[in-house]
Amino acid sequence: VHDIVILGSGPAGWATATACSKLGMNCALISANPETVWTNTYGGWADDLSPEIPVTVRWEKVLVQGNRSHVVGRTYVQLDNARLHEQLRSQFTGKEITATVETVIPVIPLKSHNEAGVGFTITFADARRKPIHSHIVIDATGGSTTLLDRPVRTGRPVLQTAYGVFGRIEGMPYPGAATLMDWTGPNHAAPSFLYALDYGNDHWLVEETSLAHRPGLSQNELRTRLETRLQKIGARIVSVQKTEEVSFAMDLPLPTIPQQIIGIGAAASVVHPATGYSVAASLRAAPKLAQALAKVIDIPTTASPSNPAEKSRPAWDTVWPADRLSARRLEHYGMERMLLMDQQLIRSFFDTFFSLPAKDIAIYQGGESSQAELAAVMWKVFSAAPFKVRAKLASGNPFKLARTLLGP
Numbered sequence: 001v002h003d004i005v006i007l008g009s010g011p012a013g014w015a016t017a018t019a020c021s022k023l024g025m026n027c028a029l030i031s032a033n034p035e036t037v038w039t040n041t042y043g044g045w046a047d048d049l050s051p052e053i054p055v056t057v058r059w060e061k062v063l064v065q066g067n068r069s070h071v072v073g074r075t076y077v078q079l080d081n082a083r084l085h086e087q088l089r090s091q092f093t094g095k096e097i098t099a100t101v102e103t104v105i106p107v108i109p110l111k112s113h114n115e116a117g118v119g120f121t122i123t124f125a126d127a128r129r130k131p132i133h134s135h136i137v138i139d140a141t142g143g144s145t146t147l148l149d150r151p152v153r154t155g156r157p158v159l160q161t162a163y164g165v166f167g168r169i170e171g172m173p174y175p176g177a178a179t180l181m182d183w184t185g186p187n188h189a190a191p192s193f194l195y196a197l198d199y200g201n202d203h204w205l206v207e208e209t210s211l212a213h214r215p216g217l218s219q220n221e222l223r224t225r226l227e228t229r230l231q232k233i234g235a236r237i238v239s240v241q242k243t244e245e246v247s248f249a250m251d252l253p254l255p256t257i258p259q260q261i262i263g264i265g266a267a268a269s270v271v272h273p274a275t276g277y278s279v280a281a282s283l284r285a286a287p288k289l290a291q292a293l294a295k296v297i298d299i300p301t302t303a304s305p306s307n308p309a310e311k312s313r314p315a316w317d318t319v320w321p322a323d324r325l326s327a328r329r330l331e332h333y334g335m336e337r338m339l340l341m342d343q344q345l346i347r348s349f350f351d352t353f354f355s356l357p358a359k360d361i362a363i364y365q366g367g368e369s370s371q372a373e374l375a376a377v378m379w380k381v382f383s384a385a386p387f388k389v390r391a392k393l394a395s396g397n398p399f400k401l402a403r404t405l406l407g408p
Protein backbone atom coordinates (compact mmCIF):
# COMPACT_ATOMS: atom_id res chain seq x y z
CA VAL A 1 0.00 0.00 0.00
CA HIS A 2 1.38 3.38 -1.00
CA ASP A 3 0.97 6.62 0.92
CA ILE A 4 0.36 8.51 -2.29
CA VAL A 5 -0.18 7.61 -5.93
CA ILE A 6 0.25 10.37 -8.49
CA LEU A 7 -1.41 9.81 -11.84
CA GLY A 8 0.10 11.55 -14.87
CA SER A 9 3.66 12.61 -15.66
CA GLY A 10 3.23 16.10 -17.12
CA PRO A 11 4.89 18.99 -15.29
CA ALA A 12 2.18 18.90 -12.59
CA GLY A 13 2.49 15.15 -11.97
CA TRP A 14 6.28 15.06 -11.84
CA ALA A 15 6.52 18.18 -9.67
CA THR A 16 4.04 16.69 -7.18
CA ALA A 17 5.64 13.25 -7.14
CA THR A 18 9.08 14.74 -6.49
CA ALA A 19 7.82 17.12 -3.81
CA CYS A 20 6.07 14.24 -2.00
CA SER A 21 9.02 11.91 -2.17
CA LYS A 22 11.32 14.68 -0.88
CA LEU A 23 9.16 14.74 2.26
CA GLY A 24 9.72 11.01 2.73
CA MET A 25 6.31 9.81 1.60
CA ASN A 26 6.03 6.40 0.02
CA CYS A 27 4.82 7.35 -3.46
CA ALA A 28 4.23 5.89 -6.86
CA LEU A 29 3.90 7.82 -10.09
CA ILE A 30 1.73 6.09 -12.66
CA SER A 31 1.57 7.40 -16.18
CA ALA A 32 1.29 6.33 -19.78
CA ASN A 33 4.71 7.89 -20.45
CA PRO A 34 6.64 8.81 -17.29
CA GLU A 35 10.04 8.79 -19.02
CA THR A 36 9.03 10.93 -21.98
CA VAL A 37 10.28 14.50 -21.93
CA TRP A 38 7.37 16.88 -22.55
CA THR A 39 7.25 18.06 -26.15
CA ASN A 40 5.18 21.24 -25.68
CA THR A 41 7.12 24.50 -25.81
CA TYR A 42 6.55 25.87 -22.33
CA GLY A 43 7.04 29.59 -21.89
CA GLY A 44 6.45 31.70 -18.82
CA TRP A 45 7.49 34.74 -16.82
CA ALA A 46 10.82 34.53 -15.01
CA ASP A 47 9.35 36.11 -11.89
CA ASP A 48 6.67 33.38 -11.73
CA LEU A 49 9.30 30.64 -11.50
CA SER A 50 11.77 29.80 -8.77
CA PRO A 51 15.42 30.35 -9.79
CA GLU A 52 16.31 26.62 -9.83
CA ILE A 53 13.87 25.91 -12.68
CA PRO A 54 16.10 25.41 -15.75
CA VAL A 55 15.39 27.56 -18.78
CA THR A 56 16.78 27.48 -22.32
CA VAL A 57 16.39 31.16 -23.19
CA ARG A 58 15.59 34.39 -21.33
CA TRP A 59 14.15 37.34 -23.18
CA GLU A 60 14.56 40.68 -21.41
CA LYS A 61 12.82 42.45 -24.29
CA VAL A 62 9.16 41.41 -24.43
CA LEU A 63 6.88 43.13 -26.90
CA VAL A 64 3.18 43.37 -27.59
CA GLN A 65 1.89 44.89 -30.84
CA GLY A 66 -1.60 46.31 -30.82
CA ASN A 67 -2.48 49.57 -32.54
CA ARG A 68 0.64 50.70 -30.69
CA SER A 69 3.84 48.93 -29.62
CA HIS A 70 4.27 48.03 -25.98
CA VAL A 71 7.35 46.92 -24.09
CA VAL A 72 6.33 44.62 -21.25
CA GLY A 73 8.61 45.23 -18.29
CA ARG A 74 8.99 41.55 -17.38
CA THR A 75 11.46 38.85 -18.42
CA TYR A 76 10.06 35.95 -20.41
CA VAL A 77 11.66 32.49 -20.45
CA GLN A 78 11.33 29.17 -22.17
CA LEU A 79 11.54 26.20 -19.84
CA ASP A 80 14.25 23.64 -20.51
CA ASN A 81 11.94 20.62 -20.59
CA ALA A 82 14.71 18.03 -20.76
CA ARG A 83 16.63 19.43 -17.81
CA LEU A 84 13.51 20.08 -15.74
CA HIS A 85 12.18 16.57 -16.41
CA GLU A 86 15.56 15.11 -15.46
CA GLN A 87 15.81 17.32 -12.36
CA LEU A 88 12.42 16.17 -11.09
CA ARG A 89 13.00 12.52 -11.99
CA SER A 90 16.40 12.34 -10.35
CA GLN A 91 14.99 13.65 -7.07
CA PHE A 92 12.13 11.15 -7.07
CA THR A 93 12.72 8.14 -4.83
CA GLY A 94 9.33 6.45 -5.31
CA LYS A 95 8.13 3.85 -7.77
CA GLU A 96 7.69 4.80 -11.44
CA ILE A 97 5.03 2.76 -13.21
CA THR A 98 4.28 2.91 -16.93
CA ALA A 99 0.59 2.19 -17.38
CA THR A 100 -2.71 3.72 -18.34
CA VAL A 101 -5.12 4.09 -15.48
CA GLU A 102 -8.61 2.81 -16.05
CA THR A 103 -10.36 3.69 -12.80
CA VAL A 104 -9.72 4.88 -9.30
CA ILE A 105 -12.16 3.37 -6.85
CA PRO A 106 -12.46 4.66 -3.31
CA VAL A 107 -12.37 1.75 -0.89
CA ILE A 108 -15.53 1.74 1.19
CA PRO A 109 -14.65 1.61 4.90
CA LEU A 110 -15.74 -1.80 6.07
CA LYS A 111 -14.23 -3.46 9.08
CA SER A 112 -11.38 -2.30 11.23
CA HIS A 113 -9.95 1.18 11.35
CA ASN A 114 -6.70 0.09 9.76
CA GLU A 115 -8.22 -1.85 6.95
CA ALA A 116 -10.63 0.94 6.18
CA GLY A 117 -7.79 3.47 6.20
CA VAL A 118 -6.71 2.32 2.75
CA GLY A 119 -8.28 4.99 0.61
CA PHE A 120 -8.23 3.77 -2.99
CA THR A 121 -7.81 0.95 -5.39
CA ILE A 122 -6.35 1.89 -8.77
CA THR A 123 -7.10 -0.43 -11.65
CA PHE A 124 -5.39 -0.45 -15.02
CA ALA A 125 -6.59 -0.50 -18.60
CA ASP A 126 -4.46 -3.61 -19.03
CA ALA A 127 -6.54 -6.04 -16.96
CA ARG A 128 -3.55 -8.36 -16.52
CA ARG A 129 -1.99 -5.80 -14.19
CA LYS A 130 -2.74 -6.17 -10.50
CA PRO A 131 -4.60 -3.25 -8.91
CA ILE A 132 -2.62 -0.93 -6.63
CA HIS A 133 -3.74 0.46 -3.28
CA SER A 134 -3.02 3.90 -1.95
CA HIS A 135 -4.14 6.10 0.93
CA ILE A 136 -4.22 9.19 -1.26
CA VAL A 137 -4.55 9.68 -5.02
CA ILE A 138 -3.50 12.77 -6.96
CA ASP A 139 -4.96 13.31 -10.42
CA ALA A 140 -2.45 15.07 -12.68
CA THR A 141 -3.66 13.49 -15.91
CA GLY A 142 -4.25 16.83 -17.64
CA GLY A 143 -7.27 18.56 -19.09
CA SER A 144 -8.88 15.39 -20.50
CA THR A 145 -9.17 13.75 -17.10
CA THR A 146 -12.26 11.72 -16.30
CA LEU A 147 -11.20 10.89 -12.76
CA LEU A 148 -12.42 13.96 -10.89
CA ASP A 149 -16.05 14.86 -10.24
CA ARG A 150 -16.99 18.16 -11.86
CA PRO A 151 -20.12 19.72 -13.34
CA VAL A 152 -20.72 18.84 -16.97
CA ARG A 153 -19.83 21.76 -19.26
CA THR A 154 -22.85 23.15 -21.01
CA GLY A 155 -22.24 23.98 -24.65
CA ARG A 156 -19.06 23.77 -26.65
CA PRO A 157 -15.68 24.28 -24.96
CA VAL A 158 -13.69 27.49 -25.25
CA LEU A 159 -10.41 26.40 -26.81
CA GLN A 160 -6.99 27.92 -27.08
CA THR A 161 -5.57 26.82 -30.42
CA ALA A 162 -2.31 27.56 -32.17
CA TYR A 163 -0.22 26.40 -35.07
CA GLY A 164 3.51 26.99 -34.81
CA VAL A 165 6.70 26.50 -36.76
CA PHE A 166 10.12 26.25 -35.18
CA GLY A 167 12.97 26.67 -37.64
CA ARG A 168 15.09 29.06 -39.70
CA ILE A 169 13.09 32.07 -40.68
CA GLU A 170 14.57 35.08 -42.44
CA GLY A 171 13.28 38.61 -42.41
CA MET A 172 11.47 38.53 -39.08
CA PRO A 173 10.82 41.87 -37.39
CA TYR A 174 11.60 42.52 -33.70
CA PRO A 175 14.97 40.71 -33.52
CA GLY A 176 16.16 39.68 -30.07
CA ALA A 177 12.68 39.89 -28.62
CA ALA A 178 9.93 37.65 -27.39
CA THR A 179 6.86 38.99 -29.11
CA LEU A 180 4.18 37.82 -26.77
CA MET A 181 1.34 38.99 -28.97
CA ASP A 182 1.24 40.71 -32.33
CA TRP A 183 -2.43 41.52 -32.93
CA THR A 184 -1.89 43.36 -36.20
CA GLY A 185 -3.66 41.97 -39.24
CA PRO A 186 -7.09 41.73 -40.87
CA ASN A 187 -10.24 42.17 -38.85
CA HIS A 188 -11.08 38.51 -38.21
CA ALA A 189 -14.27 37.90 -36.28
CA ALA A 190 -12.36 35.13 -34.46
CA PRO A 191 -9.12 36.99 -33.69
CA SER A 192 -5.63 35.51 -33.58
CA PHE A 193 -2.16 36.85 -32.90
CA LEU A 194 1.43 36.01 -33.68
CA TYR A 195 3.60 34.65 -30.85
CA ALA A 196 7.23 34.91 -31.98
CA LEU A 197 10.35 33.94 -30.04
CA ASP A 198 13.81 34.78 -31.39
CA TYR A 199 16.42 32.11 -30.54
CA GLY A 200 19.19 33.89 -32.47
CA ASN A 201 20.89 33.10 -35.80
CA ASP A 202 17.57 33.39 -37.66
CA HIS A 203 16.02 30.63 -35.52
CA TRP A 204 12.48 31.39 -34.45
CA LEU A 205 9.33 29.90 -33.05
CA VAL A 206 6.39 31.58 -34.78
CA GLU A 207 2.94 30.58 -33.66
CA GLU A 208 -0.42 31.87 -34.89
CA THR A 209 -2.52 31.70 -31.76
CA SER A 210 -6.19 32.03 -30.99
CA LEU A 211 -6.18 32.96 -27.32
CA ALA A 212 -9.68 31.69 -26.60
CA HIS A 213 -12.54 30.95 -28.92
CA ARG A 214 -15.74 28.94 -29.03
CA PRO A 215 -15.44 26.82 -31.19
CA GLY A 216 -11.67 26.61 -31.46
CA LEU A 217 -9.99 27.61 -34.72
CA SER A 218 -8.86 24.75 -36.96
CA GLN A 219 -5.17 24.02 -37.52
CA ASN A 220 -5.70 24.66 -41.25
CA GLU A 221 -7.12 28.11 -40.62
CA LEU A 222 -4.27 28.98 -38.26
CA ARG A 223 -1.63 27.69 -40.67
CA THR A 224 -3.09 29.77 -43.51
CA ARG A 225 -3.19 32.85 -41.30
CA LEU A 226 0.44 32.29 -40.27
CA GLU A 227 1.60 31.91 -43.86
CA THR A 228 -0.30 35.02 -44.96
CA ARG A 229 1.08 37.00 -42.03
CA LEU A 230 4.69 35.97 -42.67
CA GLN A 231 4.34 36.80 -46.35
CA LYS A 232 2.92 40.21 -45.52
CA ILE A 233 5.79 41.12 -43.21
CA GLY A 234 8.34 39.82 -45.72
CA ALA A 235 9.51 36.88 -43.61
CA ARG A 236 10.43 33.55 -45.22
CA ILE A 237 10.58 30.09 -43.67
CA VAL A 238 13.88 28.60 -44.82
CA SER A 239 13.74 25.28 -42.94
CA VAL A 240 11.36 23.68 -40.44
CA GLN A 241 12.73 21.84 -37.42
CA LYS A 242 9.39 21.11 -35.81
CA THR A 243 5.79 22.20 -35.92
CA GLU A 244 3.57 22.60 -32.88
CA GLU A 245 -0.20 22.17 -32.75
CA VAL A 246 -1.95 23.52 -29.70
CA SER A 247 -5.50 22.83 -28.63
CA PHE A 248 -6.76 22.76 -25.08
CA ALA A 249 -9.81 23.88 -23.15
CA MET A 250 -9.72 27.22 -21.36
CA ASP A 251 -13.00 26.65 -19.54
CA LEU A 252 -12.84 23.17 -18.03
CA PRO A 253 -15.33 23.49 -15.14
CA LEU A 254 -13.84 23.55 -11.68
CA PRO A 255 -13.83 20.16 -10.00
CA THR A 256 -16.05 19.60 -6.99
CA ILE A 257 -14.03 20.84 -4.01
CA PRO A 258 -13.22 19.01 -1.83
CA GLN A 259 -13.44 15.46 -3.13
CA GLN A 260 -11.47 12.41 -2.13
CA ILE A 261 -9.15 12.38 -5.15
CA ILE A 262 -7.05 15.54 -5.23
CA GLY A 263 -6.29 17.29 -8.51
CA ILE A 264 -3.39 19.46 -9.64
CA GLY A 265 -2.48 21.18 -12.90
CA ALA A 266 -4.77 21.14 -15.91
CA ALA A 267 -6.75 18.23 -14.39
CA ALA A 268 -7.76 20.54 -11.54
CA SER A 269 -8.64 23.36 -14.00
CA VAL A 270 -5.65 25.41 -12.85
CA VAL A 271 -5.38 26.88 -16.35
CA HIS A 272 -5.35 30.67 -16.38
CA PRO A 273 -8.47 31.83 -18.26
CA ALA A 274 -6.63 34.87 -19.66
CA THR A 275 -3.47 33.16 -20.88
CA GLY A 276 -3.97 29.38 -20.90
CA TYR A 277 -0.84 29.00 -18.77
CA SER A 278 -0.65 26.42 -16.02
CA VAL A 279 2.88 25.11 -15.79
CA ALA A 280 4.45 27.78 -13.55
CA ALA A 281 1.40 27.58 -11.25
CA SER A 282 1.75 23.77 -11.01
CA LEU A 283 5.45 24.00 -10.22
CA ARG A 284 4.69 26.50 -7.45
CA ALA A 285 1.71 24.55 -6.11
CA ALA A 286 3.38 21.11 -5.91
CA PRO A 287 5.57 21.71 -2.80
CA LYS A 288 2.64 23.34 -0.99
CA LEU A 289 0.41 20.41 -1.87
CA ALA A 290 3.06 17.96 -0.62
CA GLN A 291 3.32 19.82 2.71
CA ALA A 292 -0.45 19.64 3.16
CA LEU A 293 -0.51 15.94 2.26
CA ALA A 294 2.24 15.16 4.77
CA LYS A 295 -0.05 16.50 7.49
CA VAL A 296 -3.10 14.42 6.55
CA ILE A 297 -1.43 11.21 5.46
CA ASP A 298 -1.94 9.44 8.79
CA ILE A 299 -5.57 10.40 9.21
CA PRO A 300 -7.62 7.26 8.51
CA THR A 301 -10.33 7.57 5.90
CA THR A 302 -12.80 6.63 8.65
CA ALA A 303 -12.03 9.85 10.57
CA SER A 304 -15.03 11.52 8.88
CA PRO A 305 -17.13 8.53 7.79
CA SER A 306 -20.04 10.68 6.68
CA ASN A 307 -17.79 12.89 4.53
CA PRO A 308 -14.57 11.14 3.52
CA ALA A 309 -13.66 14.08 1.25
CA GLU A 310 -12.96 16.17 4.39
CA LYS A 311 -9.55 14.50 4.71
CA SER A 312 -8.60 15.97 1.33
CA ARG A 313 -9.75 19.49 2.14
CA PRO A 314 -6.38 20.89 3.36
CA ALA A 315 -4.75 19.56 0.19
CA TRP A 316 -7.44 21.05 -2.05
CA ASP A 317 -7.01 24.34 -0.17
CA THR A 318 -3.46 24.58 -1.50
CA VAL A 319 -4.57 23.91 -5.09
CA TRP A 320 -7.60 26.18 -4.92
CA PRO A 321 -7.40 28.55 -1.92
CA ALA A 322 -10.79 30.12 -1.16
CA ASP A 323 -9.71 33.54 -2.37
CA ARG A 324 -8.43 32.11 -5.64
CA LEU A 325 -11.83 30.57 -6.25
CA SER A 326 -13.46 33.99 -6.15
CA ALA A 327 -10.63 35.48 -8.20
CA ARG A 328 -11.18 32.81 -10.82
CA ARG A 329 -14.79 33.89 -11.27
CA LEU A 330 -13.42 37.29 -12.28
CA GLU A 331 -10.80 35.82 -14.61
CA HIS A 332 -13.48 33.66 -16.18
CA TYR A 333 -15.74 36.67 -16.62
CA GLY A 334 -12.86 38.48 -18.36
CA MET A 335 -12.33 35.55 -20.71
CA GLU A 336 -16.02 35.38 -21.62
CA ARG A 337 -15.98 39.12 -22.47
CA MET A 338 -12.94 38.67 -24.70
CA LEU A 339 -14.88 36.09 -26.70
CA LEU A 340 -17.15 38.94 -27.81
CA MET A 341 -14.35 40.94 -29.41
CA ASP A 342 -13.18 40.88 -33.02
CA GLN A 343 -9.57 41.55 -34.03
CA GLN A 344 -9.96 45.34 -33.98
CA LEU A 345 -11.58 45.45 -30.57
CA ILE A 346 -9.20 42.98 -28.99
CA ARG A 347 -6.29 45.03 -30.33
CA SER A 348 -7.68 48.08 -28.53
CA PHE A 349 -8.33 45.98 -25.42
CA PHE A 350 -4.70 44.84 -25.27
CA ASP A 351 -3.48 48.39 -26.00
CA THR A 352 -5.27 49.41 -22.82
CA PHE A 353 -4.16 46.36 -20.85
CA PHE A 354 -0.48 46.64 -21.77
CA SER A 355 -0.48 50.36 -20.99
CA LEU A 356 -0.93 49.40 -17.33
CA PRO A 357 2.11 49.38 -15.04
CA ALA A 358 4.04 46.05 -15.14
CA LYS A 359 2.93 45.21 -11.62
CA ASP A 360 -0.76 45.37 -12.63
CA ILE A 361 -0.09 43.21 -15.68
CA ALA A 362 1.62 40.67 -13.41
CA ILE A 363 -1.34 40.71 -11.02
CA TYR A 364 -3.73 39.84 -13.84
CA GLN A 365 -1.58 37.23 -15.52
CA GLY A 366 0.10 35.71 -12.48
CA GLY A 367 -2.63 33.35 -11.35
CA GLU A 368 -2.07 33.86 -7.62
CA SER A 369 -3.76 37.21 -7.13
CA SER A 370 -6.64 37.78 -4.78
CA GLN A 371 -10.10 38.78 -5.87
CA ALA A 372 -9.57 42.33 -4.57
CA GLU A 373 -6.29 42.77 -6.48
CA LEU A 374 -7.84 41.46 -9.68
CA ALA A 375 -10.96 43.55 -9.36
CA ALA A 376 -8.81 46.67 -8.96
CA VAL A 377 -6.85 45.88 -12.14
CA MET A 378 -10.01 45.04 -14.08
CA TRP A 379 -11.53 48.30 -13.00
CA LYS A 380 -8.45 50.19 -14.25
CA VAL A 381 -8.74 48.47 -17.64
CA PHE A 382 -12.45 49.15 -17.82
CA SER A 383 -12.03 52.83 -16.93
CA ALA A 384 -9.21 53.39 -19.44
CA ALA A 385 -10.61 51.35 -22.36
CA PRO A 386 -12.19 53.00 -25.42
CA PHE A 387 -15.98 53.13 -25.41
CA LYS A 388 -16.48 50.21 -27.83
CA VAL A 389 -14.28 47.93 -25.75
CA ARG A 390 -15.99 49.06 -22.57
CA ALA A 391 -19.34 48.20 -24.11
CA LYS A 392 -18.17 44.62 -24.61
CA LEU A 393 -16.61 44.39 -21.16
CA ALA A 394 -19.88 45.47 -19.58
CA SER A 395 -22.15 43.75 -22.08
CA GLY A 396 -24.80 41.37 -20.90
CA ASN A 397 -26.04 41.99 -17.46
CA PRO A 398 -24.54 45.01 -15.65
CA PHE A 399 -25.72 43.56 -12.34
CA LYS A 400 -23.74 40.43 -13.11
CA LEU A 401 -20.67 42.59 -13.76
CA ALA A 402 -21.11 44.40 -10.44
CA ARG A 403 -21.70 41.12 -8.60
CA THR A 404 -18.64 39.59 -10.23
CA LEU A 405 -16.44 42.54 -9.31
CA LEU A 406 -17.79 42.85 -5.81
CA GLY A 407 -18.13 39.16 -4.93
CA PRO A 408 -21.19 37.12 -3.89
Ligand SMILES: Cc1cc2nc3c(=O)[nH]c(=O)nc-3n(C[C@H](O)[C@H](O)[C@H](O)COP(=O)(O)OP(=O)(O)OC[C@H]3O[C@@H](n4cnc5c(N)ncnc54)[C@H](O)[C@@H]3O)c2cc1C
Binding pocket: 007, 008, 009, 010, 011, 012, 013, 030, 031, 032, 033, 040, 041, 042, 043, 044, 099, 100, 101, 102, 140, 141, 142, 143, 244, 245, 246, 247, 248, 264, 265, 266, 267, 276, 277, 278, 279, 280, 282
Ligand atom coordinates in the same frame (compact mmCIF):
# COMPACT_ATOMS: atom_id res chain seq x y z
C1 LIG B 1 1.42 22.66 -27.44
C2 LIG B 1 1.06 23.29 -26.11
C3 LIG B 1 1.82 24.36 -25.64
C4 LIG B 1 1.54 24.90 -24.38
N1 LIG B 1 2.32 25.93 -23.92
C5 LIG B 1 2.17 26.35 -22.66
C6 LIG B 1 3.07 27.34 -22.13
O1 LIG B 1 3.91 27.88 -22.84
N2 LIG B 1 2.96 27.68 -20.82
C7 LIG B 1 2.00 27.10 -20.01
O2 LIG B 1 1.95 27.40 -18.81
N3 LIG B 1 1.10 26.23 -20.52
C8 LIG B 1 1.17 25.83 -21.81
N4 LIG B 1 0.27 24.93 -22.32
C9 LIG B 1 -0.95 24.57 -21.56
C10 LIG B 1 -0.78 23.60 -20.39
O3 LIG B 1 -0.07 24.21 -19.43
C11 LIG B 1 -0.19 22.25 -20.78
O4 LIG B 1 -1.24 21.56 -21.39
C12 LIG B 1 0.47 21.41 -19.63
O5 LIG B 1 1.08 20.31 -20.24
C13 LIG B 1 -0.46 20.91 -18.54
O6 LIG B 1 0.33 20.19 -17.60
P1 LIG B 1 -0.24 19.01 -16.69
O7 LIG B 1 0.94 18.39 -16.02
O8 LIG B 1 -1.33 19.50 -15.86
O9 LIG B 1 -0.90 17.93 -17.70
P2 LIG B 1 -0.28 17.21 -18.98
O10 LIG B 1 0.98 17.84 -19.41
O11 LIG B 1 -1.39 17.10 -19.96
O12 LIG B 1 0.10 15.75 -18.47
C14 LIG B 1 -0.83 14.72 -18.27
C15 LIG B 1 -0.10 13.40 -18.16
O13 LIG B 1 -1.01 12.37 -17.75
C16 LIG B 1 -0.85 11.22 -18.57
N5 LIG B 1 -2.16 10.53 -18.57
C17 LIG B 1 -3.34 11.01 -19.04
N6 LIG B 1 -4.33 10.14 -18.83
C18 LIG B 1 -3.77 9.08 -18.20
C19 LIG B 1 -4.28 7.85 -17.71
N7 LIG B 1 -5.56 7.52 -17.81
N8 LIG B 1 -3.43 6.99 -17.12
C20 LIG B 1 -2.12 7.28 -17.00
N9 LIG B 1 -1.58 8.45 -17.43
C21 LIG B 1 -2.40 9.33 -18.03
C22 LIG B 1 -0.42 11.77 -19.91
O14 LIG B 1 0.19 10.79 -20.67
C23 LIG B 1 0.53 12.90 -19.45
O15 LIG B 1 1.78 12.37 -19.15
C24 LIG B 1 0.49 24.39 -23.59
C25 LIG B 1 -0.29 23.35 -24.09
C26 LIG B 1 -0.03 22.81 -25.34
C27 LIG B 1 -0.90 21.68 -25.84
